[in-house]
Amino acid sequence: MKASYIEDFNTWVDEFSFFTEVRVRFSETDMYGHMNNTVSFTYFEQARIDYFRHLGLLMPSTQDDKVMGIPIVADLQCDYRKQVYFDDVLRVYTKIANVGNSSMDIHYLAKNQNxxxxxxxxxxxxxxxxxxxxxxxxSAEEKARLAALA
Structure with missing residues (x-):
């Protein structure tokens, strides 16, 4: 199965450098021990927050009157390739793929312990x-900084 956002899979994979490690908890699985298909989105969220923190793009407080913008998720997509089970250790990689005027496209890759x-x-x-x-x-500064990462 080829995801529409990936042109050359090997090149795409090689462009990732940052990852967050997560262990699949029992509560995140179904009665067969498979990770529930909604859990990947939770892992994407954690990886994205950790990635932004790593880049120094911490989430601003909405209570701060000086905050001009906060990052929100406009859409999210996941393509499953291999089953994930209870107690698997996943590395969830994150990268900025494209920067727009007021948005950015983030890509994710999850690999198991093998x-x-x-x-x-x-x-x-x-x-x-x-x-x-x-x-x-x-801002022009934010856009330039993010585009340099894409």
Whole structure:
């Protein structure tokens, strides 16, 4: 199965460097011991937060009157390639794939302890004004910094 956001799989995989490690908990599995298909999105969220923290792009407080925009998820997609089981250890890789005017496309790759690709994903993060609920453009500095990572 080929995901529409991946042109050349090996090249795409080689572009990842940052990852977060997670262990599949019993509560995240079904009665057959398989990871529930909704859990990948939770792992994407954790990996994205850790990645942003690593980049120094910490989530601003919505209580701060000076905050012009906060990152929100506009869409999220996951493509499953291999089953994941209770107690598997996953490395969830994260990278910025594209930067737009007020958004960025984030890609994800999850590999198990045997280095097998289990699932891939992508999502659009939009900078939103917490007061108006509308998207706001990234500053030229933010855009340049993020584009350098893509």
């Amino acid at each position: 280095d097998d690709v289990c699932f891939t994903g992508r999502g659009t993060i939009v900078q939103m004004d917490p007061r108006t609920g509308k998207s706001v453009p990234l």
